[in-house]
Amino acid sequence: MRDSFKVAAAAIVVVCLALSGCTPKPASPSVTPAYPVSVALASSPQLQATGITIGVLAGPNNGEGSEYRMMASGASAAAFRFGLDGLTVTLKTITEDGTQAGAANAMQELIDAKVAGVVVADAGPHLQDAISAAAAANVATLLPYDYSVKTTVPAYHTGADPSMVAKALKTATLISGSKPVAVVQPGYESTVTWPQTVDWNGDAVAAAQAVAQMVSDGAADELVVEASAITQAALVSQVQTQVGNQQLPIVLTPQALTPVFNAGLTQAGAVPVALMTVGQDASDSVALRPDSRGDAMSAFLQSVRMAADNPSVKNVFGDASFASASGGADVGAHDAVVALVRAAEKAGSTDPSQVASAFVGLTVTQADGLAGETLDFGNGTALDPSAVVTLYATSQNAGLRPAGRGTFLTWVPIV
Numbered sequence: 001m002r003d004s005f006k007v008a009a010a011a012i013v014v015v016c017l018a019l020s021g022c023t024p025k026p027a028s029p030s031v032t033p034a035y036p037v038s039v040a041l042a043s044s045p046q047l048q049a050t051g052i053t054i055g056v057l058a059g060p061n062n063g064e065g066s067e068y069r070m071m072a073s074g075a076s077a078a079a080f081r082f083g084l085d086g087l088t089v090t091l092k093t094i095t096e097d098g099t100q101a102g103a104a105n106a107m108q109e110l111i112d113a114k115v116a117g118v119v120v121a122d123a124g125p126h127l128q129d130a131i132s133a134a135a136a137a138n139v140a141t142l143l144p145y146d147y148s149v150k151t152t153v154p155a156y157h158t159g160a161d162p163s164m165v166a167k168a169l170k171t172a173t174l175i176s177g178s179k180p181v182a183v184v185q186p187g188y189e190s191t192v193t194w195p196q197t198v199d200w201n202g203d204a205v206a207a208a209q210a211v212a213q214m215v216s217d218g219a220a221d222e223l224v225v226e227a228s229a230i231t232q233a234a235l236v237s238q239v240q241t242q243v244g245n246q247q248l249p250i251v252l253t254p255q256a257l258t259p260v261f262n263a264g265l266t267q268a269g270a271v272p273v274a275l276m277t278v279g280q281d282a283s284d285s286v287a288l289r290p291d292s293r294g295d296a297m298s299a300f301l302q303s304v305r306m307a308a309d310n311p312s313v314k315n316v317f318g319d320a321s322f323a324s325a326s327g328g329a330d331v332g333a334h335d336a337v338v339a340l341v342r343a344a345e346k347a348g349s350t351d352p353s354q355v356a357s358a359f360v361g362l363t364v365t366q367a368d369g370l371a372g373e374t375l376d377f378g379n380g381t382a383l384d385p386s387a388v389v390t391l392y393a394t395s396q397n398a399g400l401r402p403a404g405r406g407t408f409l410t411w412v413p414i415v
Contacts, residue, residue: 034295037303038084039338039369044345051088052350054079054340055115056316056333057106057122057130057141060098064124064187067229067258068145070328072121073316077300077329078337080307080322081369089341093316096122096130103130111137116350117343119336121316124148124187131155140356142339142382144332147190147254151380154356158336160254160279161381164388166191168278169224169251172390175414176249176276177222181214183207183235185227190253194224204231208238215243222249229255233264240270252277257391259328262409272393272409280387281413282331282372284398292366293373297331300371301400304329308402326402331371338369339382389413 041048058072059065072093079089092115096106103122107130110118117140120127125148132152134141140154147165151157160168169192173180182194196219198210214220223239225232232252239248255261256277265272287297307313308323315325322329339362344350347358359377364370375382391411398410 034292035299035366035369037081037299037306039078039081039341040085041082041087041341041345044348046348047344047350048087050350051090052341052344053090053092053113053115054337055110055113055118056091056093057103057110057118057120057127058093058095058316059122059124060096060102063098064126064228065096065098065122067255067260068121068123068330068333070259070325071145071330072119072333073322073325073328074330074333074335075119075121075337076313076316076322076325077303077307078334078341078369080310080313081303082341087341089337091316091318091337093318095317098124098126100126100129103127104133106130107133107141110134111139111352114352115139116352116355117141117340119144119333119340120146121333121336122146126187138353138356140340140343140352140359142336144330144336145254153380154359155380156359156377157381158339158375158383159332160383160388162191164381164383164385165254165278167385168388168390169253172251172276172278173222173224175390176251176274177220179219179221180224180251181211181220181222182224182226183211185231188226188228188231188253188255190226196220200227200231204234204238207235208242211239211248212242215246215248222251224251226253227255229258229261230264232256233261233268233270236265236275237268237270240273247274249274249276254279256393257411265409272395275393277391277393277411278388279391279411280331280372280383281389281391283391283410283412284400285396285410285412287400288398296366296371298400300331300334305400305402323402335364335370335372335375339364339375339377342368 082089094106096103120143123146142158144159182197185200308326313322343355343358347354362377364375373387
């Protein structure tokens with residue numbers, strides 16, 4: 001392993017020490033963030049009077065895209081925040097079945113309902129026809145999680161797009177080693193062509209044994225896993241078992257940022273050692289930073305706690321309390337709702353075509369209610385490429401979610 005990976009590990013210790021001395025502490029709801037929890041409109045009497053309906057395309061219960069179902073309730077946190085200032089944001093959520101036709105049918109249902117725009121809390125190449133159909137109907141779609149679909153305006157990646165993920169993955173492998181071997185699950189591929197791969201046939205034990213043999217032979221010194229969150233967790237566990245005490249660096253695609261990966265890793269009994277992924281620095285620990293991002297994340301997390309304490313606030317599916325999803329309610333879905341409301345505010349209308357047109361030249365910041373990075377809708381990708389970085393896993397929780405609802409993994413950038 002390269003010395004640079006040891007330096008990175010040391011940097012993680014510094015970040016860990018910043019997380020409340022490495023000891024999770026209960027959140028203090030009495031602390032008022034610099035940004036208000038409520039999100040207000042500047043001036044849009046019509047929108048205030050009529051409210052706005054936003055569509056949410058959710059992934060299936062199982063299979064491609066299912067990792068993001070709990071994260072989708074970040075949209076509910078955004079609706080709650082606008083509601084505190086008197087704007088009614090209604091979420092119309094449709095679950096697709098994980099197929100190309102099913103996703104297209106679900107999107108058509110949202111188009112027919114004349115929602116102002118759609119948050120795609122889902123991911124995978126099977127979404128391509130659905131996104132294309134929305135663009136053809138001039139309905140804005142925001143994709144905080146997918147990095148496989150090709151977009152044309154008014155469809156926007158508000159998270160990392162394919163080129164950002166590919167560049168970040170290659171950067172991560174340069175940090176941790178020089179001879180990567182990749183395991184790639186069909187349907188979860190990045191655009192990177194890796195020099196050596198181990199075939200994936202659904203058997204995590206066999207794949208891990210093949211990787212361990214390559215490491216033993218000196219042919220590989222790091223592993224890249226492009227796969228579903230469940231597959232990633234299974235492979236990490238098996239590789240750690242096969243490799244033994246050697247800390248093999250493992251670089252994971254962004255599915256590792258989901259609560260499903262966290263749960264799978266816990267269930268498999270694996271440990272978050274030498275694990276990396278790529279994405280926006282948007283973990284709860286950002287709230288501890290003394291800057292505008294920290295203030296914005298603090299306001300978001302306070303809204304999560306407040307909504308969880310209110311039994312009338314539901315998850316994005318409307319079938320359970322928000323509290324049940326508060327551990328995974330995510331910044332990506334939250335910020336997509338904020339951006340759609342700001343576009344409607346600019347348009348002075350909830351008509352989908354007018355909202356779509358309003359995205360041209362629109363920039364949304366933390367002052368507008370975002371918890372994550374600034375979104376600039378100048379082209380098909382709203383997130384600045386510099387916001388996609390290498391993230392390292394730690395087992396320290398910032399303790400800012402409702403009690404018992406957080407995850408044990410925190411992903412932090414090198415400092």
